[in-house]
Amino acid sequence: MxxxxxxxxxxxxxxxxxxxxxxxxxxxxxxxxxxxxxxxxxxxxxxxxxxxxxxxxxxxxxxxRAHAALREEFGRAPWFHQSGSLEWRVARAEVAAQKEKVARLKEWGYAAEFIDKARLRELAPAVAAEAIPDEAAIVYCAEEGWVDxxxxxxxxxxxxxxxxxxxxxxxxxxxxxxxxxxxxxxxxxxxxxxxxxxxxxxxxxxxxxxxxxxxxxxxxxxPTVGFLVFTPPVGIDLQRPLHGPDLDIRPDGAGRLMVRKDSLDDRFTRLESRTPDCEEAKIALASAAEILPELAGVEAEAVRTTVRPIPxxxxxxxxxxxxxxxxxxxxxxxxxxxxxxxxxxxxxxxxxxxxxxxxxxxxxxxxxx
Ligand SMILES: Cc1cc2nc3c(=O)[nH]c(=O)nc-3n(C[C@H](O)[C@H](O)[C@H](O)COP(=O)(O)OP(=O)(O)OC[C@H]3O[C@@H](n4cnc5c(N)ncnc54)[C@H](O)[C@@H]3O)c2cc1C
The missing domain is CATH 3.50.50.60 (FAD/NAD(P)-binding domain)
Structure with a gap:
């Protein structure tokens, strides 16, 4: 055939x-x-x-699971980072929705657990403790990760x-x-x-x-448009994706971080290019710096707009x-x-x-x- x-x-x-x-x-x-x-x-x-x-x-x-199985099949999978990921919510309505989601995920056998701030510090030492309020609900999903x-x-x-x-x-x-x-x-x-x-x-x-x-x-x-911001290489020890309210950050290799915000995607109704000094990049990096203070003053190295292929x-x-x-x-x-x-x-x-x-x-x- x-x-x-x-x-x-x-x-x-x-x-x-x-x-x-x-x-x-x-x-x-x-x-x-x-x-x-x-x-x-x-x-x-x-x-x-x-x-x-x-x-x-x-x-x-x-x-x-197929990603994990492929790692076994190939003996190594340098593209696959099964690091677990962290998510936190603060606003009461969002915490309630998150609790409902975690209950559903657990019922479906998914590895999702609430953790305290001490555990968050172990898993993401670069995150500013004061940036996550004590009342925040923090979830760790051990099987998640990211791919190159x-x-x-x-x-x-x-x-x-x-x-x-x-x-x-x-x-x-x-x-x-x-x-x-x-x-x-x-x-x-x-x-x-x-x-x-x-x-x-x-x-x-x-x-x-x-x-x-x-x-x-x-x-x-x-389709929807997505907007991504890339930092230059920075010496921040971030090993797993972070998902805060209207903020996603993950390592992107060689010390770079990738940052996105849902609210910035909403600004795009079609594919439009932007330059790294654009307002949207500054907003994204300012949000990220609230969580990772070592990002303060870091400017975007690159930005990308792209389209999600969604039926x-x-x-x-x-x-x-x-x-x-x-x-x-x-x-x-x-x-x-x-x-x-x-x-x-x-x-x-x-x-x-x-x-x-x-x-x-x-x-x-x-x-x-
Ligand atoms: C901002 C953003 C964030 C996302 N986040 C996630 C996430 O966190 N997790 C997740 O799982 N997914 C995520 N996705 C979705 C995921 O990236 C896509 O579902 C996936 O990349 C689609 O892969 P694909 O191979 O179908 O398409 P593509 O990667 O677009 O590949 C299609 C290929 O076809 C080629 N091509 C196009 N037209 C022709 C033609 N006529 N002839 C020959 N070749 C052609 C193109 O050059 C391209 O190489 C995200 C997407 C975006 C935009």
């Missing part, structure tokens, strides 16, 4: 690796380079922290090539599917070349509809589309958490012909009339 995977982000690279491992002849067509899309500009927190309904929560837990998605994607693609003979073609923009008698026979690129295949798997994230426009049914998306109902869309044989689409938010799990699930279905019941609630067909 010849499978074309379009897109080499965290999802496409996972699918390519597992499909090749399952015995398919795999060709990856990527418009730019591995990880050049949303995967390269993601907060990349591996979690199922607040992802109801139950089926979606379970899928994300399976994603977290581009290193992950590069490693999966190399493994797919070196172990199982997959081919990666970069600089190839797919512009549509080629079909015959209601079945896909390949993907056409912007130069007009036809890349023949038995199955085409569309893993182009937020571009997934543009990729097949006019040649396949699309998945309605409700219209907020859940993943994974599977074949009705009426077009040989076409399979995978588009999802939380793709960093879900990547390795989806890679295996898609390979099971497409290459091994085994239906995955865990994907049942997430079929793209739910959007088709």
């Amino acid at each position: 010849h499978v074309i995977v379009v897109g080499a982000g965290i999802v496409g690279s996972s699918v390519a690796y597992r499909a090749a491992q399952s015995g398919a002849q795999v060709t990856v067509l990527e418009a730019s380079r591995a990880g050049a899309g949303t995967s390269g500009v993601s907060f990349a927190w591996t979690n199922a922290n607040n992802k109801p309904p139950r089926a979606y929560h379970d899928l994300n837990v399976a994603g977290m 998605p581009v290193l992950y994607a590069g490693t999966m693609l190399r493994a797919a090539r070196d172990r199982y003979g997959a081919r990666l073609k970069t600089g190839i923009t797919v512009t549509g599917l080629e079909t015959r008698n209601g079945r896909v026979i390949g993907a056409r690129d912007a130069r007009g070349e036809l890349h023949g295949a038995d199955v085409v798997i569309n893993c182009t994230g937020r571009w997934s509809n543009d990729t097949v426009e006019g040649s396949a049914p699309t998945v309605p998306l409700a 219209a109902d907020g859940l993943s869309a994974v599977g074949p589309v009705r009426g077009l044989e040989g076409y399979y689409v995978v588009v999802t938010h939380s793709g960093v958490t879900l990547g390795p799990l989806l890679g295996q699930a898609v390979a099971d279905e497409v290459v091994r012909g085994r239906q995955r019941s865990d994907l049942g609630p997430f079929r793209p067909g739910r959007f088709q009339a």
